[in-house]
Amino acid sequence: MSATAAMRDEPLLVVDGLCTHFPTRAGVVKAVDGVSFSLRRGEILGLVGESGSGKSITGYSILGLVDPPGRVVAGSIRYDGVELTTLPGEAMRRLRGNRISMVVQDPMATLNPVLRIDRQMTETILAHDDVGEALALERARDALLRVGIASPDERLRAYPHQFSGGMRQRVAIAIALINRPDLVIADEPTTALDVTIQGQILHEVQTLARETGTALVWITHDLTVVAGLADRVCVMYAGRIVEQGTTAQVLESPAHPYTRGLLDSVPARNARGARLRQIPGMPPAPLGLPDGCAFRERCPRADEACVADPPMRGTPGDPDRGARCHHPLDDAP
Amino acid sequence: MPASAAPVRDPGVPTSPLRRVAADFFADPVATFGFALLALLVALALFAPLVSPQNPYDLAQIDVLDGRLPPGAAAATGGTYWLGTDDQGRDMLSAIFYGLRISLSVGVASTIVALAIGVVAGLAAAWAGGRIETLVMRVVDIQLSFPAILIALILIAVLGQGTGKVVAALVTVQWAYYARTVRSAALVERRKEYIEAARCLALSPLRIVAGHLLPNCLPPLIVVATVQVAAAIALEATLSFLGLGLPITEPSLGLLIANGYQYLLSGKYWISFFPGLALLASIVSINLVGDRLRDVLNPRLQR
Amino acid sequence: MTAFVIRRLIESVVVLFAMSLIVFVGVYAIGNPVDILINPQAEPLERERAIAALGLDRPLWEQYVTFLRGAVTGDLGRSFVHATPALGLIVEKMPATLELAFVAMLLAVVLGIPLGLWAGLKPDALSGRAIMAGSILGFSLPTFWVGLMLIMVFSVMLGWLPSNGRGPTVDVLGIGVSFLTVDGWRHLILPATNLALFKLALLIRLTRAGTREALLQDYVKFARAKGLPQRRVIGVHVLRNILIPIVTVAGLELGSVIAFAIVTESVFAWPGMGKLLIDSINLLDRPVIVAYLLVIVAIFITINLVVDVLYSALDPRVRLTESRG
Numbered sequence A: 001m002s003a004t005a006a007m008r009d010e011p012l013l014v015v016d017g018l019c020t021h022f023p024t025r026a027g028v029v030k031a032v033d034g035v036s037f038s039l040r041r042g043e044i045l046g047l048v049g050e051s052g053s054g055k056s057i058t059g060y061s062i063l064g065l066v067d068p069p070g071r072v073v074a075g076s077i078r079y080d081g082v083e084l085t086t087l088p089g090e091a092m093r094r095l096r097g098n099r100i101s102m103v104v105q106d107p108m109a110t111l112n113p114v115l116r117i118d119r120q121m122t123e124t125i126l127a128h129d130d131v132g133e134a135l136a137l138e139r140a141r142d143a144l145l146r147v148g149i150a151s152p153d154e155r156l157r158a159y160p161h162q163f164s165g166g167m168r169q170r171v172a173i174a175i176a177l178i179n180r181p182d183l184v185i186a187d188e189p190t191t192a193l194d195v196t197i198q199g200q201i202l203h204e205v206q207t208l209a210r211e212t213g214t215a216l217v218w219i220t221h222d223l224t225v226v227a228g229l230a231d232r233v234c235v236m237y238a239g240r241i242v243e244q245g246t247t248a249q250v251l252e253s254p255a256h257p258y259t260r261g262l263l264d265s266v267p268a269r270n271a272r273g274a275r276l277r278q279i280p281g282m283p284p285a286p287l288g289l290p291d292g293c294a295f296r297e298r299c300p301r302a303d304e305a306c307v308a309d310p311p312m313r314g315t316p317g318d319p320d321r322g323a324r325c326h327h328p329l330d331d332a333p
Numbered sequence B: 001m002p003a004s005a006a007p008v009r010d011p012g013v014p015t016s017p018l019r020r021v022a023a024d025f026f027a028d029p030v031a032t033f034g035f036a037l038l039a040l041l042v043a044l045a046l047f048a049p050l051v052s053p054q055n056p057y058d059l060a061q062i063d064v065l066d067g068r069l070p071p072g073a074a075a076a077t078g079g080t081y082w083l084g085t086d087d088q089g090r091d092m093l094s095a096i097f098y099g100l101r102i103s104l105s106v107g108v109a110s111t112i113v114a115l116a117i118g119v120v121a122g123l124a125a126a127w128a129g130g131r132i133e134t135l136v137m138r139v140v141d142i143q144l145s146f147p148a149i150l151i152a153l154i155l156i157a158v159l160g161q162g163t164g165k166v167v168a169a170l171v172t173v174q175w176a177y178y179a180r181t182v183r184s185a186a187l188v189e190r191r192k193e194y195i196e197a198a199r200c201l202a203l204s205p206l207r208i209v210a211g212h213l214l215p216n217c218l219p220p221l222i223v224v225a226t227v228q229v230a231a232a233i234a235l236e237a238t239l240s241f242l243g244l245g246l247p248i249t250e251p252s253l254g255l256l257i258a259n260g261y262q263y264l265l266s267g268k269y270w271i272s273f274f275p276g277l278a279l280l281a282s283i284v285s286i287n288l289v290g291d292r293l294r295d296v297l298n299p300r301l302q303r
Numbered sequence C: 001m002t003a004f005v006i007r008r009l010i011e012s013v014v015v016l017f018a019m020s021l022i023v024f025v026g027v028y029a030i031g032n033p034v035d036i037l038i039n040p041q042a043e044p045l046e047r048e049r050a051i052a053a054l055g056l057d058r059p060l061w062e063q064y065v066t067f068l069r070g071a072v073t074g075d076l077g078r079s080f081v082h083a084t085p086a087l088g089l090i091v092e093k094m095p096a097t098l099e100l101a102f103v104a105m106l107l108a109v110v111l112g113i114p115l116g117l118w119a120g121l122k123p124d125a126l127s128g129r130a131i132m133a134g135s136i137l138g139f140s141l142p143t144f145w146v147g148l149m150l151i152m153v154f155s156v157m158l159g160w161l162p163s164n165g166r167g168p169t170v171d172v173l174g175i176g177v178s179f180l181t182v183d184g185w186r187h188l189i190l191p192a193t194n195l196a197l198f199k200l201a202l203l204i205r206l207t208r209a210g211t212r213e214a215l216l217q218d219y220v221k222f223a224r225a226k227g228l229p230q231r232r233v234i235g236v237h238v239l240r241n242i243l244i245p246i247v248t249v250a251g252l253e254l255g256s257v258i259a260f261a262i263v264t265e266s267v268f269a270w271p272g273m274g275k276l277l278i279d280s281i282n283l284l285d286r287p288v289i290v291a292y293l294l295v296i297v298a299i300f301i302t303i304n305l306v307v308d309v310l311y312s313a314l315d316p317r318v319r320l321t322e323s324r325g
């Protein structure tokens, strides 16, 4: 790898103008359409947005795992100084699960139902580091302990269906962390779980990431999840990032009307008795995006200006803070 | 084959369901080819007496001296035996047209009878529920767990031979498929609201079943029936080839093939080969049409 | 597990008993045995004697009891034609049929799974489409005609392989088998290919559908995300998952292959029990027909039982729930 001391200051991951499109019979689905963000070592980034906004495809694009006919058609993804979009298959494979790993959405389906847990864990080690079965097993055991699974020896010999949903996701997280990667992309790993287990896992992952200095992209549709977890937040809408900033900036003083709408529809944030305000309308159909701002048809502030594509407006002196809107909200809530 | 290739419909044009299905169907070139081939075969079968160079079963028109001539040979009476002749001096092309007629009619006739029986049994099971349903479906399950050829052979062994008995065997083999199809479709429909509504209106069971349930079971039935016609034709041919099917007075394609079997070993391939091609063309064309119908009529694929 | 096997065994016996009743009623009661069995031109006295000898003058239930008692002791009556025990005739022909069926199924599995996997991995490529087109053809081709065409091409035109019979057999534990000699294989290969074709088409379709389904699963995505090489993702994660249902189906289809051997054996004059059945139907040799049917039903039931037990042993999900229950 080209990770040299001189590059330490450069962000670990720089995504710039990423476009991932799916050509279908009915037209081109622009699942990700010009996404840019960057991530420093050890940083935790929350990627938030409604279902279908392109969060998962952004994650898969980074790992080079977009299913055909989908393809990264433009933009660049630089990881530790290496351009991933043009990286040959075998080099990309050696990064996956080793330097960059991913936890995918459904805890009931991420583990192979007919393979024992020990195999599913050790194969991840042996695919990158030929340390031998015994040592791999030892590491697998430690990895289980680290995510809070008791009696790991017994668990290693079990099959996935013998675990609860929360336990399975813990195993998946243990596998993602097993080679001590620099970056973990977690795609709604807790969405399907009970609130209490969700909380526990969030806490544990946060602790682990901080301890090991692992950077984390936490994908979720739930703003409350990122509140206590992330350093920074990117809000996605219809394949684009519409707002970014530190967690405090985005949650306390959102600039984009869409972020505002998301916040207003979160129950806990509303004063008791106040009515929840849902964002009117539906997320746009992936094939029928309106011209200009994609949020136009649902936005209370929309006017003629919004027919033109709004650019991402940075904040002077703070390039990581910005919103893609012609009429951003005032800082006052 | 791009069987799943469904065209994107223009939602702006309202059409009748039949025209929509037809438009969808013919959007697939392979299916269109299958349909055209099938139409041609059916036409040849229907008009066999008109299109055949000779009536192969009119002894006055055939000449044993012309026996086993290869394809393209000149006939004593003038004309050409394009596909050769059989041991009796019959023009194979004519024999194939007549054979198609018999094979297709036996296949279609047995399918219609089996369809009627299966639909009644399946609807009765779905409607009555309880013991009757369990009994009918148990019989269906057991029967479907044995290969069709075995069941047909047992019946022929028991009933003896003859055209009617072959049809009876084909019907017995097929009815279970329809019963199962109708019942599962009817079970789904039964839970839907309009059936409840019809019940509340105190419509007679017969009217509900015939007027509401049956039309909704139709799409899967059409698909199964199409595929089953092909299966019935193949099974009849197999039985006839084994000498346990149609009598020689009804020379189906299977019998023609069986008749040429003994000459195959001496290199006179055409007596078996061409009827086999006709049989294959019939089965393939029907299956292509059935495959496409399955996609076009499948509600899950409709967007 | 043991309880499961015992329960399935009892079920099997019940089904076998029910089938024996159906077969008996079918063959002994629906047709008129006297007319079929005894030469109509025979002297009346001779007819009487024949009827008594065959037990056809007894009430139906008595005939069934006799039949059942015989069946339990392995005595299913004597062939009218060969005058030897019917069951013995069947058992004598069984190895030939089983050998043919096993080789056919093996061919179908060995070719069908890789081809189906390939077609599932490359559904849009020319190769994938060609495999699927071939499998549609395999479903449509009537087995007996394919048999004739194989004979035409490989025996008559090319002269490479014999067109009929089993060739010399080698005794293994007193059972003659063909697969140990080159000449045996030369006789075996055409009929086995013929018989395999339909199941090959079936296995290609099953494997392709299973592969395509598996590729969409999260665990495959996760396996890729772990950085496993493609060959391990396909060879271990995909294959392990689809293999269990496919092997199960292949096992269950073995019964149907044995039944379908009737056609192939007739085409290739393979001396198995299928050909014996056709000959017996033509000669109205009912005890042999009944014996064949009972044997094939027993084979079906045994196969179902064995496959069920194997399946529950193979699939960890079933294995563990069963052992707990």
Ligand SMILES: Nc1ncnc2c1ncn2[C@@H]1O[C@H](COP(=O)(O)OP(=O)(O)O)[C@@H](O)[C@H]1O
Pocket (backbone or CB within 6 Å): A022, A024, A029, A030, A031, A032, A049, A050, A051, A052, A053, A054, A055, A056, A057, A058, A067, A068, A069, A070, A286
């Ligand atoms: N295989 C595919 N073919 C066509 N469109 C796809 C495919 N996969 C995803 N998409 C589209 O990409 C968009 C973004 O999907 P995704 O990233 O999964 O959303 P999210 O994770 O934010 O819920 C959606 O509109 C979806 O319809």
Ligand code: SF4
Pocket (backbone or CB within 6 Å): A256, A257, A258, A293, A294, A295, A296, A297, A299, A300, A301, A302, A303, A305, A306, A310, A324, A325, A326, A327, A328
């Ligand atoms: S650009 Fe216009 S429509 Fe889009 S979010 Fe801003 S105000 Fe609303």
Ligand SMILES: [Mg+2]
Pocket (backbone or CB within 6 Å): A052, A055, A056, A057, A105, A187
């Ligand atoms: Mg997602």
